[in-house]
Amino acid sequence: MPVHTxxxxxxxxxxxxxLYGRVDIQKYSIGCKTVRNFLIxxxxxxxxxxxxxxxxxxxxSTKKARLVPFEFSTVQSYAIEFGDKYCRFYMxxxxxxxxxxxxxxxxTPYDAEDLFLLKFTQSADVLYIAHPDYxxxxxIRYGHDDxxxxxxxxxxxxxxxxxxxxxxxxxxxxxxxxxxxxxxxxIFNEAQVGGLxxxxxxxxxxxxxxxxxxxxxxxxxxxYSVWRLIxxxxxxxKIRLEQSFDNGTTWKAMRTFxxxxxxxxxxxxxxxxxCLLRLNCFSHTSGTISYDLTADPYEHDGIVKIxxxxxxxxxxxxxxxELATTSATDNWAEGSWSDYRGYPxxxxxxxxxxxxxxxxxxxxxxxCSQTGDYPNFGTSFxxxxxxxxxxxxxxxxxxxxxxxxxIGELIVLTSNAEWKITPTNGIFSPVSLPNAxxxxxxxxxxxxxxxxxxxxxxxxxxxxxxxxxxxSFEADSYLGDEISIFANHLLQNNAVIEMAYQQExxxxxxxxxDDGALLGITYLREQQVLAWHRHDTxxxxxSICTIPGTSHNELWAIVKRGNKRFVEMFAKRPVSDDVxxxxxxxxxxxxxxxxxxxxxxxxxxxxxxxxxxxDGNVLPHKTVxxxxxxIEYPAKKIHVGLPYVAEFSxxxxxxxxxxxxxxxxxxxxxxxxxxxxxxxxxxxGTDPDRLTEFIQRTSAGEYIPLKSYDHExxxxxxxxxxxxxxxxxxxPLPVTILAVIMKVDVGG
Numbered sequence: 105m106p107v108h109t110x111x112x113x114x115x116x117x118x119x120x121x122x123l124y125g126r127v128d129i130q131k132y133s134i135g136c137k138t139v140r141n142f143l144i145x146x147x148x149x150x151x152x153x154x155x156x157x158x159x160x161x162x163x164x165s166t167k168k169a170r171l172v173p174f175e176f177s178t179v180q181s182y183a184i185e186f187g188d189k190y191c192r193f194y195m196x197x198x199x200x201x202x203x204x205x206x207x208x209x210x211x212t213p214y215d216a217e218d219l220f221l222l223k224f225t226q227s228a229d230v231l232y233i234a235h236p237d238y239x240x241x242x243x244i245r246y247g248h249d250d251x252x253x254x255x256x257x258x259x260x261x262x263x264x265x266x267x268x269x270x271x272x273x274x275x276x277x278x279x280x281x282x283x284x285x286x287x288x289x290x291i292f293n294e295a296q297v298g299g300l301x302x303x304x305x306x307x308x309x310x311x312x313x314x315x316x317x318x319x320x321x322x323x324x325x326x327x328y329s330v331w332r333l334i335x336x337x338x339x340x341x342k343i344r345l346e347q348s349f350d351n352g353t354t355w356k357a358m359r360t361f362x363x364x365x366x367x368x369x370x371x372x373x374x375x376x377x378x379c380l381l382r383l384n385c386f387s388h389t390s391g392t393i394s395y396d397l398t399a400d401p402y403e404h405d406g407i408v409k410i411x412x413x414x415x416x417x418x419x420x421x422x423x424x425x426e427l428a429t430t431s432a433t434d435n436w437a438e439g440s441w442s443d444y445r446g447y448p449x450x451x452x453x454x455x456x457x458x459x460x461x462x463x464x465x466x467x468x469x470x471x472c473s474q475t476g477d478y479p480n481f482g483t484s485f486x487x488x489x490x491x492x493x494x495x496x497x498x499x500x501x502x503x504x505x506x507x508x509x510x511i512g513e514l515i516v517l518t519s520n521a522e523w524k525i526t527p528t529n530g531i532f533s534p535v536s537l538p539n540a541x542x543x544x545x546x547x548x549x550x551x552x553x554x555x556x557x558x559x560x561x562x563x564x565x566x567x568x569x570x571x572x573x574x575x576s577f578e579a580d581s582y583l584g585d586e587i588s589i590f591a592n593h594l595l596q597n598n599a600v601i602e603m604a605y606q607q608e609x610x611x612x613x614x615x616x617x618d619d620g621a622l623l624g625i626t627y628l629r630e631q632q633v634l635a636w637h638r639h640d641t642x643x644x645x646x647s648i649c650t651i652p653g654t655s656h657n658e659l660w661a662i663v664k665r666g667n668k669r670f671v672e673m674f675a676k677r678p679v680s681d682d683v684x685x686x687x688x689x690x691x692x693x694x695x696x697x698x699x700x701x702x703x704x705x706x707x708x709x710x711x712x713x714x715x716x717x718x719d720g721n722v723l724p725h726k727t728v729x730x731x732x733x734x735i736e737y738p739a740k741k742i743h744v745g746l747p748y749v750a751e752f753s754x755x756x757x758x759x760x761x762x763x764x765x766x767x768x769x770x771x772x773x774x775x776x777x778x779x780x781x782x783x784x785x786x787x788x789g790t791d792p793d794r795l796t797e798f799i800q801r802t803s804a805g806e807y808i809p810l811k812s813y814d815h816e817x818x819x820x821x822x823x824x825x826x827x828x829x830x831x832x833x834x835x836p837l838p839v840t841i842l843a844v845i846m847k848v849d850v851g852g
Contacts, residue, residue: 106774110845111754113148114139117626117635119755120593124826127758127767131590137828141750143677144626144635146610149781151840152750152833153639155689155743156661156672158708160199163187163209165668167216170602171649171660172224174231176245181651183660184243185671188216191243193251194660197673200249208249213238220601220647223450223507223552225458227478232256234451234460239298239441260407260425260482262471262494263302263437264445273434274303276408279427280351282420283408288432290416299442301408301421304435305428309401312382316343316393322383324352327399329485331381332372339391340364348380351426355382365391376484378404378426402485403435404428410442440466449550452508454525455532457493461516462505468497470505470516472532489533497523497540506548509560515573515582516540517548517562522573524582543582546571554605554613556627561587561613567599568592570615570625587625591636594623606650606657609677614659620644622661641690642712642746665691665746670708677838681810683720683784684741688836692745699738706744707731715747715836720807722785722835743836750833751792754844756826770823770851777816777845778831784810785837790821792830810838814845823851 116135126132134148142150162169162185169187176182182200185192192209193200202208214222214235223234231243233256240256272291277284285292285301312323315337325331333345344360358381361369383395406427412420441447446464448471453459458478461470472493474480483491497505503518514525522543528536546564553562559574569592573584588595595617602616611633615623622645626635639645643665650657659674675687687694692714695703706714706728716723718739725747726733733744757773758766773790789795798815821827829846833839 107759107848107850108845109757109759109848110843112843114144114150114754114841115148115626115633115635116590117144117637118591118594120591122593123590124756125767127765132755132758135590135755136753137755138751138753138830139635139637140752141639141748142637142752143610143612143624144633144637146626146628146631146633148633149840149842150752151677152688152838154675154677155687155692155745155748155836156641156663156674157197157687158691158693158745159194159197159671159673160207161708162662162669162671163190163192163207168219168646169216169662169669170219170222170647171662171671172222172231173604173649173651174226174243174245175651176229178652182245183649183651183658183671185662186212186214186219186222189214191251191253193248194671195248197658199671202249210251210253212253213241221449221550225452227453232451232458232478234448236446236449236462236464239447240451240460257479258441258481259479261300261302261492262440262481263300264440264466266437267434270434273432274301274436275432276303276406276421276427276430278423278430279406280423282411282422283427285408285419285421287417287419291438292410292413292416292419293444294413295444296410296419296438296442297413299410299444300424300439301410302437302439303406303408303427303433304403305406305431305433306435307402307404307428309399311396311398313396315395316383316385316388317391319385319388321385322395322397324348324380324382325397325399326378326404327375327381327402328378328404329402330372330374330400332396332398333369333383334396335361335369336394337368337392338365339393340389341385341391341393342387343369343383343385343393346382346384347375348382349377352380355384364389374486376488440469440471450505450507452510454508454510454514455527457532459508459514461508466496467502467504468499468518470495470508483534487535489531489535491534493532493534493537495525495538495540499542503547506550507553507562509553509555509562511555511558511560511574513575513582515543515560517553517560519565520547521545522548522582522584541581543573544584546584549600551600551603554603556605556607556611556613556629559584559629561603561605561627563600563603568595570595570600572629587627587634588636590634594636594638602647604648604650604659606659608656614648614650616645616648620646620664622648641748643691663691665709668708679782681782683808683810683837684717684743686836686838687743688717688838689715689743689745690748692743695742695744697740699740700742701736701738702732702734703742703744704732706733709746712746714744716742716744717836718742722837745836747834747836750839751831752841753830754828756828757846757848766850768825770825771827772823772849772851773819773821773827773829773846774849775816775818775847776829777814778829778841779814779843779845781812781840781842782810783812783837783839783841784808785833785835786839787832787834788817788819789830790819790827792832794820795830795832796820823849
């Protein structure tokens, strides 16, 4: 007796062949053998993927380039082409040109081989850039065709641990301007040029006591901590406490006091920046003002920037923050970032601080700017909650920080472990340092993760598996799963190069593989949708990014086709009954206007065989010659581009019989019903070598509309062990499969 089975969803995605026998897994009933150039929708259906529209050739097709998103707002977003020492810009589906109608570009320092180690984070019009071999930089947008690339001007640090050798002392030739630094030991290296040094001196407490019987000023004192002012006597007049940050050249009032023979001053405060203080009697009526102006002892931190290195004991520098004296001191610290020590390999924002992490010299350390003051990595005395924070992860193995992600709490991904950084009492502050706790041991590659809701998806160290991490209430910690386990065949022999997340319309994580394949994961964890699909084209995908569009997130790609590299944008897959609203060719163009029989502008795919659909009719393939093709009859809307094949097959049928599992029994799929939505065309059979075309045309020249219906077809198949159906679409026509219903005869 025949049995009718249905697979109502394909939300399990493509399964690895090693799992074809795992009928015990719940996801088996919604899994697939083949999902090639098909998307799995978050509701469980499957559609052939949209094509790609040709935008432009990269500046230098002989070298790799990378696409990076820049999202100022939902209506102002850009795809940036980072290439060999340049950037070019795209928006609204086109390349940005300058006033001379040539591609607008700016210079950068990055070589082509550096591009895929760049890490990015953004605040409004500023894109912050990190790379382990380059000083952090910023890309600033002033207008669509007005961008500037600058070196990140980090101030007041950060610095490494202070020197601990009392014999290693530094002497500066001056306290301001250009100075010569002389060291008692070998500490300087020519690769430190451009790096910082902090040189500190202990300053004893200072006091100025005296009296003012007329207008005038007191003796000055230096302070960088607590100061106090006390006056005595009977006097009438006005005085003010003044401070100077330029060694007494200019003064500004801090506080003003007045007396009419009835008042004396007793006040104190703390200053977080080194300065001079004085008392100024600017209005005197009578009497004598006796005063005591004092300051507590403090460490004076001066900062210099190395401009040249003569030898290991001598260097020249520019003073950025005045030094206290020219006396030798062993209280110094080298800057954390330089060509000698390396630069941060990743960057992100957390608690309104800019965070950098992981240099060659300090691989487990990350540095957090002052709150709201992103270039400032300084601290004050005493420490303030808004001061910069430096934190080193304490582990038994030295594991470099690869990535950082804000998913409610800061997650730091190292080469061997995952760490949670928890603010103390909800405050991210150097006063009470955040708590760093290791959550698991798996490790991350340098590939930048994507964040979806409160979870981060990242690539593990060998780049052959993908994992997610998020908070688990049951374990009260951050845990994750290997989300590539059901489709591990897609990564086993290849490495992940790049990832991007396309939230709308189907919540898909896109992955570029090192062989040029493009993988997708439809990821909707709350609905238990985790579906892998694979995509190929006549060429190799090399880079991707997503940016907000008007009604969906646009997916952009750099594709190597032959000896050229193109920037292309995936078309939107519409919800429409008009077949010409669907763009289902690659590296293609659209003509729309008065009816024509020739299409020009195809120079980028010269000599290629292309697919053509004109006014809803699929035409025979054409070969591009002289940048053009000719068609048989005039048409007013024509899509032309490289063809691609979409294939789809559910897993082998499984259901329980009176004698147990169907596995191992010979079955025959006599008939299949495919539930289509807004579809047309295709081939169906039980295996790739025996397919029958859907015949929908009844007369020559008839326009065939898209249909939503159940299409039943008898299949030519005998009895065999393990069976399913196989669907193929070779034409640029839309297909959406909602369910597969099969009539199965069970043999012995």
